[in-house]
Amino acid sequence: MNPFDVLIVGGGIIGAVTARALSEYDLSLGILEKASDVGTGSTKGNSAIVHAGFDPVTGTLKARLNRIGNETLEPLCRALHVPFRRNGSLVVAFTPQDRLELERLLDRGRQNGIPKLALLDADALHALEPALAPNAVAALHAPTGGIFGPYELTVACAEVAVANGARLLTDCRVVGIRPDPAGEPAPDGARFTVTARTHARDGSLVEETYRARFVLDAAGVFADDVAALAGDARLSIRPRKGEYLLLDKRQGTLVSHTVFQAPGPMGKGVLVSPTVDGNLLIGPTAVDQDDKEDTATTAEGLAYVLAQARRSVPALDTSAVLTSFAGLRAVSSGHDFVLEESPVVKGLVLAAGIESPGLVSSPAIADRLVAVLADAGLPLVRRADVRMDRDEPVRFRELDDAARARLIARDPCYGHVLCRCERVTEGEVVDAIRRPAGARDLDAVKRRTRAGMGRCQSGFCLPRVLEVLSRELAAEEETLTKKGPGSSLVDGRIR
């Protein structure tokens, strides 16, 4: 097989946005992702906040790329039809001590070049957000703060990259990266042999090898392990869990801004924010752990989140909880993004330590990674035949009746509402499966269409989505999964 010019390890937001950026050039690209879908790592379990940029330490990559990303993320989301809303953010102070903290953040924000920051007094604050606790005394207002859909962007970018010719290999865990011996240029021009483990049809594990000129390590919390596979053992990444609760849309308008708490001796505080889909999100906790795959929520974590969120918004209705989830921050020992060619292994490019503000910075990180690759010798020749945007997916629930009628006349599948809570039609599910980098399991359909994300949490639509997946993938329903190998939904047929 021909070698890949760039083999990206990890299909999180960083891998996907970078893959899209690289797909503009005449390159052969591969993305290896261990999960059954893109965007299921940290990219799935986070606050989804477009940070304004007053928080990172001045002078760091985080500070710079956050500021740039805050501007460039919006046009990227618009081009790809990914939900984005600049709802503004507030950091709320409850004590005089907190107030000093706000002033420190304001200062830092100004140094970081963040526009339009302002301190609000209690009256202005409560006029803006009436549901805030009466004892909130002041706030730092950042109008450029926003919210967006991180995995929607990841899926969209993967889709563009695949449409432009990139190969996406899911259920493909990289377990070996062997650089060719130095001084012996291989006939295929590649430098690495990459071994990945995948499930065969019968469920057994098999290994495949790939050749690559450049390896881009975008493996999130595993970036240190992946770099070590290639021979660069300098990195150390420690997972830090953050737990969240997602509340019903009835609670989605309780606040309109993203409400942070002033950081204090108690920690960074808990945020209360609307989501782009109209739900309310509260969290996260921050607890260090060793396990890089443990994203279970805990009784203590969830209780903490609820109690803290109530401090900001006392009227919060805890009976409106839809679900809970957790994500892992990739905390690096240097506390800044690592975006460089490995000084130890030539051709290995690192995207490591991408903790918050990794989402908002992602377009800027991708640009920087493209530049790093070019500096390392990757030739970038623009292609004429590529398309960097995509067709807008139908969102039935947002259409008016006239538009719905036209759509159903064109394809009756759009008249069949599969998910009653989020009003997702069969047509949307079919489209999510058929698109490049399409859905292969229940959770992938859910992330693309929202089918199953509503009040009934897929009780109603699950059998119906299974039917469509089975038909579209020509697979028996018993073989379908929630999220890839090992997560089968049913145990055989009756009789």
Added chain:
Amino acid sequence: MSAAVHERFVDVAVIGGGPAGLSAATNARRAGAARVLVVERDVRVGGILPQCIHAGFGLHEFGTDLTGPEYADRWTAAAAEAGVEVLLDTMVLSLGPDPDGGGLLLSAVGPSTGVLHLHAAAVVLAMGCRERTRGALNIPGDRPAGIYTAGTAQRLTNLEGLMPGRRIVILGSGDIGLIMARRLTLEGAQVIAVLEVLPYAGGLTRNVVQCLDDFGIPLRLSTTVVRIQGREHLEGVVTARVDADRRPIPGTELEIPCDTLLLSVGLIPENELSRDAGIPLDPATGGAVVDETLETALPGVFACGNALHVHDLVDYVSEEAAAAGKSAALHARAVSDAASGALRADPASAPAAAPVASSAPVRLASGPGVRTVVPQHLRRAAAAGLPLVDEVKVRFRIAAVFGACTLRLTAVSADGTRAVLATARRRRAVPGEMEDLGLKGPALAAARAAASIEVSVEGDAHG
């Protein structure tokens, strides 16, 4: 199909073709409504019944023990005979006052229906209910495959022929969970235990006996699941005993390996449409606030069945829905009479508007020991074209298990004087079984004259 929005006009539109919808529509026709249309989102009528292949339906209504599908068939035939029209594979997406007239407007979609704007003089809400989920319980842990609500598992098993799993724990002792315990045992699965956070079973006593006891399946009361284990697929649950406030007691944790967790932790009336239409809901029932004609606060809109409040027996659903259908037919007639001028002479008749009453309606309130009451209001006087009903059934659920007890409706007058309107004695009463008390004749007249009515239960509560 044309790409235009279709328009249709009917007297009574019924949302949902379950037992409630079928009975409401049939009885609307019987009460004289000319054009009655049931809109059902599924490809068949019957609501939840087609997946309830066990017996236990129709004992009251037909005096014989039927399966769910058989019960549904009887009502489907009755509806057809009465001249009810059914529109399948069509989901109602919105409801509100008709901007082009005094009636109501529904918007519905379906693959062959396209987009339909349905204009109706009266509407019956019969959307049924949905199941409470893991999120509502806030169980921490992983999010693996293998966790289903009991109704979803029932659909998979009985309609799709798919086996949810082999080693099963059921959380919640609602009827659906009990029935699924038996069903899956019969299919060869091992049901390890049914757990219930309350000190008593949630479902009907007969179901506890026939579905658990007869199969030797343990029911563990005052017990809940405190943690889910398994990253890809469920591998086990951690259970714990709970104290009187339903808080897990540390030290009582028990790990149970299993591949499936079924949740049977309650039903919630389906009222997205009603809520979006601005119809006030009762937080206790989760359904619309109604008067004795089952009319909601949006004039011309009536509610019944599980969309109004969760029932345990389908027979009572049919009975309640019949009343809603009849009220809807009367309302539709009043609207059309008004439109044709028959009632024009009477200046007080504003047919599409709220019932004209001499003053605010009488409120029915949950008193001691009672959790939910339907209806929540009683009319004081007739409105034009809408005579007062001469018999009212008050349905309610009690809040705890009672031994010997007395159920009571008490009229409370403006000065606080109390007068008992109706009573019934029970040797035992449980929250899992809906109670009712009737009002007619002088008692009903006294009720309509009261300031409010209290529904209460008196006796020994067992927690």
